Structures are given as C-alpha cells and as structure tokens.
Amino acid sequence: MVWIVVDRAVGDTTRNVEVEDDRVTGEKEGCTSHLEKSLGVAIASTEGSGGSLVMESAEKADAIGSRLPAEAMKMLQSLASHWDDIVDVIRLKGAMTNEVYQIKWPTNKEHSRKVLVRIYGEGVDVFFDRELEIRTFEFMSKQGKGPRLLGRFRNGRIEEFIRARTLSAHDLRDPDISALVASKLREFHDLDMSGPKKAMVWDRLRNWLSAAKSMCSADETKTLRLDAMEEEIETLHKCLAADQRIAFCHNDLQYGNIMIDEETRSITIIDYEYACYNPSMFDFANHFCEMAADYHTETPHLLDYSKYPGKVHLLVFAEKPYENASAPFELQLHQVLKSVEGNELEVDEMLEEIEKYTLASHLHWGLWGEHVNEIDFDYMEYARQRFQEYWLQKPKILGS
Numbered sequence: 001m002v003w004i005v006v007d008r009a010v011g012d013t014t015r016n017v018e019v020e021d022d023r024v025t026g027e028k029e030g031c032t033s034h035l036e037k038s039l040g041v042a043i044a045s046t047e048g049s050g051g052s053l054v055m056e057s058a059e060k061a062d063a064i065g066s067r068l069p070a071e072a073m074k075m076l077q078s079l080a081s082h083w084d085d086i087v088d089v090i091r092l093k094g095a096m097t098n099e100v101y102q103i104k105w106p107t108n109k110e111h112s113r114k115v116l117v118r119i120y121g122e123g124v125d126v127f128f129d130r131e132l133e134i135r136t137f138e139f140m141s142k143q144g145k146g147p148r149l150l151g152r153f154r155n156g157r158i159e160e161f162i163r164a165r166t167l168s169a170h171d172l173r174d175p176d177i178s179a180l181v182a183s184k185l186r187e188f189h190d191l192d193m194s195g196p197k198k199a200m201v202w203d204r205l206r207n208w209l210s211a212a213k214s215m216c217s218a219d220e221t222k223t224l225r226l227d228a229m230e231e232e233i234e235t236l237h238k239c240l241a242a243d244q245r246i247a248f249c250h251n252d253l254q255y256g257n258i259m260i261d262e263e264t265r266s267i268t269i270i271d272y273e274y275a276c277y278n279p280s281m282f283d284f285a286n287h288f289c290e291m292a293a294d295y296h297t298e299t300p301h302l303l304d305y306s307k308y309p310g311k312v313h314l315l316v317f318a319e320k321p322y323e324n325a326s327a328p329f330e331l332q333l334h335q336v337l338k339s340v341e342g343n344e345l346e347v348d349e350m351l352e353e354i355e356k357y358t359l360a361s362h363l364h365w366g367l368w369g370e371h372v373n374e375i376d377f378d379y380m381e382y383a384r385q386r387f388q389e390y391w392l393q394k395p396k397i398l399g400s
Helices: 034-039 061-067 070-077 130-142 175-189 201-215 218-223 226-240 280-292 311-318 329-339 344-369 379-398
Strands: 054-059 088-093 098-106 112-120 149-153 156-159 246-249 258-260 267-269 276-279
Touching (some): 070 112, 070 149, 112 156, 175 267, 201 226, 201 276, 201 344, 226 379, 246 280, 276 280, 280 311, 280 344, 311 329, 311 344
Antiparallel strands (some): 098 112
16 A cells, blocks of 8 residues: 655644645645645654554655656655655555555755655455445544545555554553553444444455465465365354344454554554454454564564463453543453453353454454465465464364
C-alpha cells in the first residue's frame, strides 16, 4: 500500500485552499493543498509515525519517483512545489503487505513537511474486499475511531496522521498496555457496521483454502496437508457453531495495527483490511496468537509460541471492564476476579472457547500465508508454522 502524508507545524496558518469531501484532489496553490486545509495542523501515516517502521535507506526523489503511480505523483506534487525541493525519500520497513515511503521536504527555516506514500501489496486482494475495507475505514473515521481517509488512487491511499506511536511486540505482552487494548477492542466490537451480522470466518476459510490450492504446487499441497483442511474447517465450524457471540471484529489485531498516545495513553486501532462480523472470541484468540510474533527481527516470519499469554492475562483481557482502563494490572485483576466470583464455570467455558478459536486463527493465517507476495517476508514458512501449531494444539484443545 502507499501513503501520502504531511507533517505540518502547529500554528502554520497557510490554508488558502478548499476541501471537497475531505479528499485530496491533486490541485495545487503555492505549497498548500486540500489535504492541508482539511487537517490544518497535522497529517501523517498511522503506520509510519511510531517506532515499528524502521528506516531502511534514503534515496533522492528523482530516483524513486518512477516507482510511484502517476496518481500518487500528482497528489504528491500538490503538496510540494516541485520534486527538487524534496530532501530525501526513505523506504520504511515493517509493513506486512505493502511498501511505505517517507518523503520529507522543508517549508521554511524552522519547519518541514513529511509525506508517507503507501502502495498496496500485489495480489492481496484475493483475500479481502478492498472496497469493503474502504467503507469500513470511512465509517471508522466518521465515528472518530481512527484516522481520516483523505485521498485515494488506484493502488494506494492518503490518510490522516495520528500523533502516536505503533506498539512493539514487547508492548503487546505488557499487562498494562494490554488492558488498554482490551478496552479499545470492546469498543470496536460494539460498532454498528452495516452488513450481515453473521460469522464470516468460515466462508473466508473455505474461500482461502480454494485459493491456496489453486496457487500451490502438488508438493506444497501435500507438505502442508491442504487436502485435509476442508474437513478440519468443517469440524471446527460444527464445534463452535452453537455459541457464537457475533460482533464487528478487527480480525488482524497484531501490534503493528495498534497505536498509543504516550501522553494520554489512548489507543487507536488501525488497518481494517480483514475487519468484518465474526465471533468476538475469534478476535480475542487471534490477538493472543499474535503475541508469538515479532515482525521487526531478521527473521520476522518466525513465531515463538512460548510467548502465548497465560490464563491470568487471558482472563483480564477477555473480562476487562470498560471503566478504569488505565488502572494498574494488579488492580484490574482484582476487579475481574471479584466480578467472576460464583461464575467460575462460565469463565472456564469462555476461556475454552477462546482456545478453540486459536485453531481457527492458525488455519486463517496459515491459508493466508500460502499466497505468494512481493513483500520481503517468508510467507510459506509462516504458513507452515501456523499449520504446525494447529496440528500440535488440536488434540490438546479438542481432545482428538
């Protein structure tokens, strides 16, 4: 994906342009734009503003300009007077299925502008509906739950900058931060999005399995046991169909899709490519599985399931009260334990349900990993590990 974002200094009152539906139209008037007028103070990438994306290399704009779509260039040129003003272009590492570039140029002696251009990864549309994702993004924006959508081009878009940092893998396992994420995820689950309010994960798994079989060689199909997956999906579906508490779910709550404002401790959930209605327990389970990942190492595809959270962590996250989101973990644990007194059987059943949905998560992202993508990530090895964990945990969780 490609992002174009400007980092404007607070107090800069140059706003001599108009806004049309809060979107960038590509027109230019001096060094200001519709994008600048619509935000007034700050624009930047939700993915590039934190510590998770790492600068890889700096390049002059004329060397990289040929990589950007013509539509993106037009929008970019509406933000800068001309390419020669650009100081550097930096490719950022850390995005899973896209390319992200930071473009920076000075506006005067004291301030500078930054632009992030995100280009959608090739071939990933087979796994989600891009238009549905855009509608979700626009809905989240109107609800004040995420960054604003400011401009789109064929294979990328422009979004509002959030002054916050992306979580790290370590943050995801921090009990206090985790409690904040739990509270925000519950708000997400309460969103009243349009569309059929039914579990989508099962149809998605079937469709992804069909796509994976068409992409894999005979040897890969045999090695990854794809021919057995249809039966596994049906078994899980039958096992979990009786009690599905349906909510609007993110379905990809890894640490790179969560941002935190260090001053206010507020959490923002971003990137809604896989968001749809699903069992809320699936969203919890998927998030817990992500605690095994660190996508900012030399081997980002390798997973460490020894980092999967313990029962206490699961309980506080899944039973997290809305109030006191910023209270210390120990206090929240005390509150949760007090609130579930007399309902221990119900709590155990909830945690067992979450564990069962971890199996669905392994199949979900294992099938996703089957798809060959141009981004520098060993998807096939990632898929192999998710399937391996599925087969390892299935007897323990389902007893068969």
